[in-house]
Amino acid sequence: xxxxxxxxxxxxxxxxxxxxxxxxxxxxxxxxxxxxxxxxxxxxxxxxxxxxxxxxxxxxxxxxxxxxxxxxxxxxxxxxxxxxxxxxxxxxxxxxxxxxxxxxxxxxxxxxxxxxxxxxxxxxxxxxxxxxxxxxxxxxxxxxxxxxxxxxxxxxxxxxxxxxxxxxxxxxxxxxxxxxxxxxxxxxxxxxxxxxxxxxxxxxxxxxxxxxxxxxxxxxxxxxxxxxxxxxxxxxxxxxxxxxxxxxxxxxxxxxxxxxxxx
Amino acid sequence: xxxxxxxxxxxxxxxxxxxxxxxxxxxxxxxxxxxxxxxxxxxxxxxxxxxxxxxxxxxxxxxxxxxxxxxxxxxxxxxxxxxxxxxxxxxxxxxxxxxxxxxxxxxxxxxxxxxxxxxxxxxxxxxxxxxxxxxxxxxxxxxxxxxxxxxxxxxxxxxxxxxxxxxxxxxxxxxxxxxxxxxxxxxxxxxxxxxxxxxxxxxxxxxxxxxxxxxxxxxxxxxxxxxxxxxxx
Amino acid sequence: xxxxxxxxxxxxxxxxxxxxxxxxxxxxxxxxxxxxxxxxxxxxxxxxxxxxxxxxxxxxxxxxxxxxxxxxxxxxxxxxxxxxxxxxxxxxxxxxxxxxxxxxxxxxxxxxxxxxxxxxxxxxxxxxxxxxxxxxxxxxxxxxxxxxxxxxxxxxxxxxxxxxxxxxxxxxxxxxxxxxxxxxxxxxxxxxxxxxxxxxxxxxxxxxxxxxxxxxxxxxxxxxx
Numbered sequence: 001x002x003x004x005x006x007x008x009x010x011x012x013x014x015x016x017x018x019x020x021x022x023x024x025x026x027x028x029x030x031x032x033x034x035x036x037x038x039x040x041x042x043x044x045x046x047x048x049x050x051x052x053x054x055x056x057x058x059x060x061x062x063x064x065x066x067x068x069x070x071x072x073x074x075x076x077x078x079x080x081x082x083x084x085x086x087x088x089x090x091x092x093x094x095x096x097x098x099x100x101x102x103x104x105x106x107x108x109x110x111x112x113x114x115x116x117x118x119x120x121x122x123x124x125x126x127x128x129x130x131x132x133x134x135x136x137x138x139x140x141x142x143x144x145x146x147x148x149x150x151x152x153x154x155x156x157x158x159x160x161x162x163x164x165x166x167x168x169x170x171x172x173x174x175x176x177x178x179x180x181x182x183x184x185x186x187x188x189x190x191x192x193x194x195x196x197x198x199x200x201x202x203x204x205x206x207x208x209x210x211x212x213x214x215x216x217x218x219x220x221x222x223x224x225x226x227x228x229x230x231x232x233x234x235x236x237x238x239x240x241x242x243x244x245x246x247x248x249x250x251x252x253x254x255x256x257x258x259x260x261x262x263x
Numbered sequence: 264x265x266x267x268x269x270x271x272x273x274x275x276x277x278x279x280x281x282x283x284x285x286x287x288x289x290x291x292x293x294x295x296x297x298x299x300x301x302x303x304x305x306x307x308x309x310x311x312x313x314x315x316x317x318x319x320x321x322x323x324x325x326x327x328x329x330x331x332x333x334x335x336x337x338x339x340x341x342x343x344x345x346x347x348x349x350x351x352x353x354x355x356x357x358x359x360x361x362x363x364x365x366x367x368x369x370x371x372x373x374x375x376x377x378x379x380x381x382x383x384x385x386x387x388x389x390x391x392x393x394x395x396x397x398x399x400x401x402x403x404x405x406x407x408x409x410x411x412x413x414x415x416x417x418x419x420x421x422x423x424x425x426x427x428x429x430x431x432x433x434x435x436x437x438x439x440x441x442x443x444x445x446x447x448x449x450x451x452x453x454x455x456x457x458x459x460x461x462x463x464x465x466x467x468x469x470x471x472x473x474x475x476x477x478x479x480x481x482x483x484x485x486x487x488x489x490x491x492x493x494x495x496x
Numbered sequence: 497x498x499x500x501x502x503x504x505x506x507x508x509x510x511x512x513x514x515x516x517x518x519x520x521x522x523x524x525x526x527x528x529x530x531x532x533x534x535x536x537x538x539x540x541x542x543x544x545x546x547x548x549x550x551x552x553x554x555x556x557x558x559x560x561x562x563x564x565x566x567x568x569x570x571x572x573x574x575x576x577x578x579x580x581x582x583x584x585x586x587x588x589x590x591x592x593x594x595x596x597x598x599x600x601x602x603x604x605x606x607x608x609x610x611x612x613x614x615x616x617x618x619x620x621x622x623x624x625x626x627x628x629x630x631x632x633x634x635x636x637x638x639x640x641x642x643x644x645x646x647x648x649x650x651x652x653x654x655x656x657x658x659x660x661x662x663x664x665x666x667x668x669x670x671x672x673x674x675x676x677x678x679x680x681x682x683x684x685x686x687x688x689x690x691x692x693x694x695x696x697x698x699x700x701x702x703x704x705x706x707x708x709x710x711x712x713x714x715x716x717x718x719x720x721x
Contacts (some may be wrong), residue, residue, distance in 0.1 A: 323648040345686060
């Protein structure tokens with residue numbers, strides 16, 4: 001039943017999420033809640049389903065079953081009335097839900113035929129129908145936030161990996177999402193370049209952005225997260241604060257993973 | 264043999280009939296331009312359809328492309344000129360007739376749309392999927408993604424191959440005389456018969472086409488090279 | 497329409513099949529000739545010293561001139577200048593071969609260019625004569641890489657062969673048009689011929705594709721299509 005206190009309602013609620021690719025079941029019932037303003041790191045071995053889980057949230061992968069509630073709106077198979085067959089969410093529902101979630105990809109995925117500023121303002125212009133002038137001001141604001149204002153007229157090919165990823169972050173932020181999803185944002189960066197990106201992510205966390213971060217960077221997970229979720233074989237094996245997960249995990253597998261990851 | 268060779272190249276003959284020949288050439292050029300337009304438009308429709316997630320659509324488009332890529336142009340021209348009007352007449356109830364020019368434009372247009380649709384498809388697929396995903400996650404609609412992200416990049420990649428195919432199309436316009444279009448080859452045949460001297464005209468035609476095509480190909484490649492390497496590419 | 501089919505197609509099956517045979521005959525011989533001419537032109541272009549300056553224009557001419565123009569030229573002009581071909585069939589075969597030899601020469605050239613340089617040097621170091629190297633080491637590899645495109649050229653030859661009906665070679669197209677001109681009932685005959693050509697050419701394309709896939713899997717050759 002609804003409690004009257006809205007701030008207690010988590011901004012993301014996932015109930016019993018399943019996802020199969022053909023006969024391969026990758027997510028085997030994930031239940032998770034993310035509160036507004038929290039930074040949640042998702043860790044786990046390759047193949048544990050971390051990326052798939054993230055991609056189900058903004059419907060880049062279609063969940064096989066389960067419920068996803070983002071900011072009070074349910075999308076997913078059980079959005080239909082009880083007793084009727086689950087309806088496919090309309091593209092408008094998906095688009096609306098995606099505008100609440102911003103995503104940063106491992107491969108940056110900048111559009112090479114547009115300038116840095118062009119990349120950032122494209123979505124506000126096309127989706128929110130923002131006038132160009134306004135969008136450019138907005139874009140410059142976010143580029144300044146990631147320290148790349150001086151590169152606004154460059155093409156992505158001229159930028160380093162770390163710079164490209166920061167542009168990608170600015171591009172996602174420009175749509176003013178309520179939650180930022182990071183899908184192994186630093187995994188394809190050379191070690192020297194990860195710092196600049198992690199810096200930006202720390203700043204974001206400090207400003208109170210809700211963040212769901214799939215990562216291998218244990219240092220970041222331990223220092224910046226409010227909560228850490230350890231996934232193994234498509235299930236949540238450990239879910240707690242950094243101190244617990246790193247120092248006194250309840251699950252043996254989690255303990256093994258963490259100790260080998262931290263070296 | 265050398266005496267005959269002397270008579271083989273006779274620019275004077277070309278000069279004498281230059282007006283007739285040029286009018287014929289105009290037919291080739293107009294058919295080329297019109298069928299190129301038809302081919303390009305159809306190629307985009309079919310190429311995009313081939314990538315549709317809807318099976319019925321992609322399968323039909325693939326069947327279309329495979330049929331027109333593997334059927335001789337001459338057969339298509341003849342079929343469209345003779346058979347299609349009869350079928351349409353039966354369908355519509357009114358007498359339908361195609362002019363040779365129209366039949367040639369339709370025939371060459373659909374024939375080459377088959378090849379070009381393959382180029383369009385390959386070009387669209389060459390854009391990394393991650394760019395589309397990023398656009399989707401920002402809330403852009405499929406149409407906007409196609410228009411703003413995929414097509415601008417894909418068209419640049421398609422350009423060299425499309426130019427090759429347009430050159431082939433121009434070469435193919437030489438056969439339109441076979442469905443009674445009074446193009447340059449038609450005029451050449453007429454003049455050869457009238458003058459009883461096939462050697463200089465046919466040799467000249469071969470040489471002129473050869474030179475024109477080589478020159479055009481070089482020029483177009485040079486032009487697109489400059490356009491493609493400008494900016495971000 | 498079915499009765500028309502019987503009347504005009506099935507009743508004329510003999511001349512139509514005869515035409516098909518002529519088509520296959522012409523295509524086979526011009527394909528063979530094209531392979532030889534293309535290979536020779538390619539080798540001369542790559543290694544022929546000053547003869548290269550003959551090979552290059554030859555290749556460019558064959559590729560740039562439309563097949564129809566070449567056909568008429570070979571048929572009407574060559575007998576007067578060179579004394580051959582004396583038959584229209586010969587003219588058709590030669591013209592089709594010329595057109596394809598240009599493309600094949602370029603295909604082979606790309607194949608040769610793709611060979612690692614070290615191979616020739618290694619073979620020479622072992623003492624193989626240049627001809628041996630060509631024959632045992634280079635050609636087999638080029639043949640492998642070029643095979644899909646070569647088979648595709650056969651498909652192109654079959655497509656272009658429809659034009660030889662214009663110089664009165666009794667191929668499938670010629671026979672079909674003859675029936676149409678006789679009876680003024682084009683629908684069934686022309687549709688049947690279109691389908692026949694399509695099936696023939698489509699099959700050849702499929703073979704080319706299968707060869708490409710098979711060679712990719714078996715030899716891991718980074719070929720080209």
